[in-house]
Amino acid sequence: MSKRKLRMGMVGGGKDAFIGAIHRIAANMDGLIELVCGALSIHEDVAKESGKMLFLPEDRTYTSYEQMIAAEARLPADKRMDFVTIVTPNFAHFGPAMMALDNGFNVVIEKPVTFTLDEAKQLKKKVEETGLMLLLTHTYSGYPMVKEARQLVKGGALGKVRKIYVEYHQGWLSKLSEREGNAQAAWRTDPKRSGKSGCMGDIGTHAAHLAEYISGLKITQMCASLNTVVEGRLLDDDGGILLRFEQNATGVLTASQIAAGEENALKIRVYGENGGLEWAQQEPNTLTVRWSDKPAQTFRAGNNYSDRESTYATHNCRTPGGHPEGYLEAFGNLYRNFALSLSAKLNGEEPHKEWLDFPGIEDGIRGMAFIDNVVASSQSDKKWTDYVIN
Structure with missing residues (x-):
């Protein structure tokens, strides 16, 4: 063909x-x-x-x-x-x-x-x-520096992961916008169209996926509290979760759509035995890595760093360093990897390992389980509830 x-x-x-x-x-x-x-x-x-x-x-x-x-x-x-x-x-x-x-x-x-x-x-x-093939568009896994973070953790640079903090804060639902003609707000806050969770289903799932994607660890237990802050809203618009991961790592996840003034503030920090890393979606070209025994490092997206960064990062870079690459490019990376993998399959060829690095149905299963577990944990009188997929 x-x-x-x-x-x-x-x-x-x-x-x-x-x-x-x-x-x-x-x-x-x-x-x-x-x-x-x-x-x-x-x-x-x-x-x-x-x-x-x-x-x-x-x-x-x-x-x-x-x-x-x-x-x-x-x-x-x-x-x-x-x-x-x-x-x-x-x-x-x-x-x-x-x-x-x-x-x-x-x-x-x-x-x-x-x-x-x-x-x-x-x-x-x-x-x-x-x-x-199925591609699930968890956009933030398409950023080059997110992929670099994943490879640093996977390669053992940080040592055993101990702590994960991830937050996703927006302010666009600070008012009852669903009653004011905002079509996006109307369906996202409607249980019949959005599901059993609002904020956590919409953006909390992105935060949970990012935490598991970078750390390589799955959530095993949680202690969640969901809030509906804006009076008259039918679903949660804010919440926080204490998390337990595999290998005894712990974490905190917060998500809010009533953080007035915030735009799209997704941020993650991962700490291991030897150091920690930090990435924020509103400055996506930068990955900061802090070490316990040497000065901090700043990794930058850009295809002129191919001799210093992982192939997973550089494959998903499109411009020389210093040129902003953002949300659209991250989205494009998901489509490109899917397209390259599908084209290879149609031609009877083996896709490169970097091409196959895109979210799929397993990520979808975990995302839906996350929503179920968060709601159940928030409604439970137990401090800790097991993360189940049943």
Whole structure:
């Protein structure tokens, strides 16, 4: 099979949607992917108008994901989409993902992977049955300095990990914005569309994933307290968790969407026997490593540091040092690694190990389990509750 661009379909992400545009920018960043079809809205007029704005053919601008997947499956192999990107609200992830896999299409999906843990387990079984690929867009694992942090810990530079602090603070829900015409706030604070948790389901899952991704340790127990600060809100908008990890490491996770004045303040610190590291998403090109027996080091993203940083970091750098690389580039790295791995698979080749470093269905399972466990722990009268996936 000759090498070519991968063909992408999209469910959701119409003209008024935020995250759909981000996905399209990320997918297009390396010239490896082209958008060929879409079911961009449940509203027929919005779906058709969005398709025109994106220059999609009328016959491949669909008004439902069922129609799109069925129609694409009937097309010749050299025309149909290779994968579908699902950028709908949480409650509408499972249906299109399962149908896509059943019809032979690979899947990219927004986090959290599904609406419930049971759905996530069903999706995992389907992925394993079909042998198809799934990318879960935990964006922050796409940053070069996050990957460098992971490799430093994995390589033993810090020694045994002892302590992890991770925080994700925003201020955009400091008021009852869901009652003031804010569409993003409306669905994210609605239990019927978002799920059983608000803040922890939305951004706490990112913090938990980052902690496990960098440390290589899984959460085993927690003591959680969820708060609903803004009067009239139906889901949590703030919370804190004491954590226990594998190998006797402990940690603290805080997440808040009522931290007035904060923008997108995701930050992590990991401490081992020999030193600690610190990374913050609002200054993503910098990784600080502090040692107990020598001066601190500052690692910087940039592809001119290939002789000093891991291949996992430099593979995901796009510019020389000093040029800012941020959220869009991190998103693009996830798509590029997925696309390179899928293209290799379609061509009967072995993907490079750096390409395969993107979140998948196992991360999705742990994310849904995190939400269940946080809510259960917060409602429990026990100090510590076991982290279970049942």
